[in-house]
Amino acid sequence: MGQYFMISAPRLRRALGNGGKLREMLFGGTAKALVHVLAVPIEPQLPPSSSLDSTLVPTEPKYTPPAIDVVTSGPAKDPPTVVHSRPGKRQANDEAPSQRVKKLETTTSSDFDKGAKASFLTTFPSLPPELHELIFAHLDSIEDLICLSVTSRYFWVIGYKHIQQYYTSLLGRWAGHNIICIGDYVDAGDYPPHLFSAEEEQELNQMKVGFDGNCLDSSAGSDTSADAQPLTLYDLAIEPMGTIEEVVDLYQTSTRTLHACMRRCRSSKRLSDFKHPELVMRNSTYFPASQTWILRNLTTHEFVLPTAVALKPEYINGPFIHGLGFGEVVMARTCWTSDYGVAMSCGADICRGVWAGHRFDITTLSRHDEESRGGEWTDVSEDVSKEIAHIWECEDGPDWREIIHNTISALERGDDSDSCVSDD
Numbered sequence: 001m002g003q004y005f006m007i008s009a010p011r012l013r014r015a016l017g018n019g020g021k022l023r024e025m026l027f028g029g030t031a032k033a034l035v036h037v038l039a040v041p042i043e044p045q046l047p048p049s050s051s052l053d054s055t056l057v058p059t060e061p062k063y064t065p066p067a068i069d070v071v072t073s074g075p076a077k078d079p080p081t082v083v084h085s086r087p088g089k090r091q092a093n094d095e096a097p098s099q100r101v102k103k104l105e106t107t108t109s110s111d112f113d114k115g116a117k118a119s120f121l122t123t124f125p126s127l128p129p130e131l132h133e134l135i136f137a138h139l140d141s142i143e144d145l146i147c148l149s150v151t152s153r154y155f156w157v158i159g160y161k162h163i164q165q166y167y168t169s170l171l172g173r174w175a176g177h178n179i180i181c182i183g184d185y186v187d188a189g190d191y192p193p194h195l196f197s198a199e200e201e202q203e204l205n206q207m208k209v210g211f212d213g214n215c216l217d218s219s220a221g222s223d224t225s226a227d228a229q230p231l232t233l234y235d236l237a238i239e240p241m242g243t244i245e246e247v248v249d250l251y252q253t254s255t256r257t258l259h260a261c262m263r264r265c266r267s268s269k270r271l272s273d274f275k276h277p278e279l280v281m282r283n284s285t286y287f288p289a290s291q292t293w294i295l296r297n298l299t300t301h302e303f304v305l306p307t308a309v310a311l312k313p314e315y316i317n318g319p320f321i322h323g324l325g326f327g328e329v330v331m332a333r334t335c336w337t338s339d340y341g342v343a344m345s346c347g348a349d350i351c352r353g354v355w356a357g358h359r360f361d362i363t364t365l366s367r368h369d370e371e372s373r374g375g376e377w378t379d380v381s382e383d384v385s386k387e388i389a390h391i392w393e394c395e396d397g398p399d400w401r402e403i404i405h406n407t408i409s410a411l412e413r414g415d416d417s418d419s420c421v422s423d424d
Contacts (some may be wrong), residue, residue, distance in 0.1 A: 003185045003342055007034065007331060008237035009177045010195065010357075014245045015237040022183070022342045022350075023395065026331055032320075034327035036247045037174035039293070039319040039362040041286035043164050125154070136162045146261045150273040160278065167281050170248045175361035176298060179330060181353070182237055183337030188230035190338050194299050195357030207231040215241055233336070254281035287318035292365040295326040299358035301377045303368065304329060308381030309388065311401055315408070319362045322411075323404040324392070326362055329384055332391055334358070346394040 006019035007030070016033045025031060136158055139145050145166065149159025178195055189205050196204065208216045208228040215235070216228055236242055262274050287293070295304040306316045309329060315322040333355035340348040368377075392400040 003183050005181050005183050006237040007181050009174050010236045013242050015242050023344050031327035031331040033247045034330050038360050040175050041168050041171040043168050142166050143261050178357050179334050180356050181331050181335045182233045184234045185337050185339035186232050187338040188232050192336050192356035209235050250281040289318045293319035294365050295362050297358050302380045304384050305381045308385040323408045346391045
């Protein structure tokens with residue numbers, strides 16, 4: 001059947017997709033998924049309030065609760081003490097806090113008049129902003145965040161940044177982590193440099209895999225069956241030890257979430273509250289094309305410019321490059337296997353990638369310049385460009401660039417579909 005490969009973050013025990021033959025993955029678009037998990041998003045700013053006037057409900061007036069007399073029980077034989085709840089600093093002749101803390105008597109609702117009841121029911125918008133921030137921060141559900149945020153312009157300002165933080169957390173999840181495109185013919189104990197420490201390698205070498213795919217640690221006295229096999233890097237990429245991770249489609253995810261919020265609304269008049277263009281997310285929201293994005297090898301302090309990879313400048317759309325981009329570069333340079341039979345014409349070098357097991361991210365050039373002040377980084381764009389051209393020419397011949405151009409043109413005409421190619 002031939003050798004199969006998986007794009008893996010072995011320390012995270014995660015893999016992208018179900019893998020396949022190396023050539024099919026590299027030339028068929030699978031590698032593009034790496035851009036989605038390595039690109040570090042830019043969190044968008046709150047849009048101007050003027051653009052929201054037609055969609056947001058009016059802000060409720062701020063409410064300040066009146067002073068309410070609360071009777072507390074004082075010391076024995078002392079008359080009841082009346083404490084007034086009111087804003088402001090403690091007066092100089094007030095008692096110390098330890099003297100003022102008293103046990104509240106049990107009070108029924110009948111002890112309050114209708115005005116007092118109403119004041120307690122309408123104080124949520126009047127809580128201090130710090131408490132509102134805490135409430136938003138403790139909402140785990142994105143649907144809850146959105147539904148509360150659209151109730152007023154005031155809550156929209158607070159909630160919008162929490163909504164953006166939620167969607168930001170779905171992006172760039174592999175940035176800064178070790179990456180390897182591992183083949184299933186890899187030998188046990190065959191690890192690329194920089195991936196594990198000597199102690200970690202020794203621990204992995206003591207592990208075995210049972211017939212069900214689960215890991216058995218022989219050093220811990222676990223029962224190991226006769227058919228158990230030594231653990232390999234490929235075992236860490238597949239289930240049950242590894243977890244298959246799908247690329248997040250921001251547009252589909254945010255649209256599906258928005259529809260779930262709208263189903264909660266019982267009044268058709270309030271459905272317009274959810275019609276905000278800011279609640280429908282796209283890659284361009286977090287990865288602006290106006291910025292120059294670069295691929296960085298954080299292990300070796302090397303970087304690659306987009307112009308060295310893209311066949312045409314117009315193919316560059318933020319970190320996403322049509323046809324051939326950063327994903328193909330990372331995959332081609334991180335392949336690792338012990339068996340060089342990969343059915344590719346480019347030679348055995350691709351089987352022992354020079355970047356296998358290294359850490360990566362894709363970030364903006366301006367952010368890189370700011371973060372790397374005083375640090376030494378090497379521009380390897382020219383070397384990478386030559387290497388990629390060699391691989392593609394070996395496989396598709398001297399007209400390989402024209403083949404990619406034709407594929408992109410076909411996708412733009414709608415002759416085929418590839419969600420990894422699209423930026424939205």
